[in-house]
Amino acid sequence: MSQQLALITGASSGIGATYAKQLAARGTNLILVARDEARLNLLAQSLREAHSVEVSVLAADLTNHDDLLRVDREIQQNKAITLLVNNAGMTVEGEFIDGDIAKIQTMLTLNIVALTQLAHSAAQAFRARRNGTIVNIASVLALVSESANGAYNASKAYVLSLTRNLHRELAESGVRMQAVLPGLTRTEIFERAGKSINDLPAEMLMEVDDLVSAALRGLDAGELVTIPSVEDVQLWQNYEDARIAILPFISLNKPATRYL
Numbered sequence: 001m002s003q004q005l006a007l008i009t010g011a012s013s014g015i016g017a018t019y020a021k022q023l024a025a026r027g028t029n030l031i032l033v034a035r036d037e038a039r040l041n042l043l044a045q046s047l048r049e050a051h052s053v054e055v056s057v058l059a060a061d062l063t064n065h066d067d068l069l070r071v072d073r074e075i076q077q078n079k080a081i082t083l084l085v086n087n088a089g090m091t092v093e094g095e096f097i098d099g100d101i102a103k104i105q106t107m108l109t110l111n112i113v114a115l116t117q118l119a120h121s122a123a124q125a126f127r128a129r130r131n132g133t134i135v136n137i138a139s140v141l142a143l144v145s146e147s148a149n150g151a152y153n154a155s156k157a158y159v160l161s162l163t164r165n166l167h168r169e170l171a172e173s174g175v176r177m178q179a180v181l182p183g184l185t186r187t188e189i190f191e192r193a194g195k196s197i198n199d200l201p202a203e204m205l206m207e208v209d210d211l212v213s214a215a216l217r218g219l220d221a222g223e224l225v226t227i228p229s230v231e232d233v234q235l236w237q238n239y240e241d242a243r244i245a246i247l248p249f250i251s252l253n254k255p256a257t258r259y260l
């Protein structure tokens with residue numbers, strides 16, 4: 001197999017850093033993206049030493065337009081990249097109405113705008129080469145509207161929806177898509193949003209190594225959507241079947257009889 005090169009956003013901590021470690025252990029070369037350059041350099045050095053892989057660092061604030069375009073150019077121009085892990089994301093604690101709208105907008109810029117830009121460029125570049133994989137990190141909150149502040153949930157529903165459509169557009173192109181829907185996972189995301197991880201129910205909290213290794217196994221198995229803790233995969237199939245069953249009826253030229 002030819003040498004793989006993965007670009008991982010949000011690689012300085014949590015799920016992204018764990019992807020970096022597990023992919024390096026598989027022999028994948030890496031480009032690590034996040035804001036904290038010193039932290040990325042430390043991780044890069046340890047991965048080079050442990051796994052003899054090539055690791056480069058691209059420090060960027062993906063909510064900054066110029067920084068985003070720098071990362072975007074790397075995806076467009078570096079033809080060795082075979083995997084994009086679109087992982088960088090944040091949440092904002094609290095309910096929507098009393099939440100800080102500036103923080104919510106920053107969150108949407110990171111979780112939606114940046115992810116979209118990078119997915120777009122990777123899809124074009126990979127399709128042209130008929131090879132490559134895009135992993136978008138969503139959340140189980142993509143399936144839950146009535147919790148958190150709603151805007152985070154909606155940003156993750158967007159990621160799931162975009163991934164499904166990219167899968168459709170890239171069928172027959174040789175390019176793979178995967179949406180990963182983590183449940184609560186032990187990372188820094190809660191502390192960054194001002195919430196203590198100790199307040200979360202232990203039975204719902206997955207260790208980040210388990211989460212990423214399940215996500216990679218889901219990718220190996222060819223899954224489009226991976227929800228690591230769902231034991232009975234038929235439950236997900238039923239959910240998808242119900243979603244698809246209504247599609248022939250949601251846009252017709254007459255209102256339903258109950259509205260006449």
Ligand SMILES: NC(=O)c1ccc[n+]([C@@H]2O[C@H](COP(=O)([O-])OP(=O)(O)OC[C@H]3O[C@@H](n4cnc5c(N)ncnc54)[C@H](OP(=O)(O)O)[C@@H]3O)[C@@H](O)[C@H]2O)c1
Pocket residue numbers: 009010011012013014015016017033034035036037039060061062063087088089090091110137138139140181182183184185186187188189190192
């Ligand atoms: N942990 C969970 O329970 C959970 C559940 C479902 C989904 N997720 C999703 O998983 C993804 C990773 O989150 P995590 O849990 O691993 O959280 P995390 O430990 O806080 O990691 C977030 C990563 O994103 C980077 N980042 C944050 N803001 C950025 C910006 N403006 N520009 C570039 N990079 C930025 C951070 O690095 P810097 O600070 O160095 O920039 C860090 O590397 C997110 O998309 C999150 O929504 C997490």
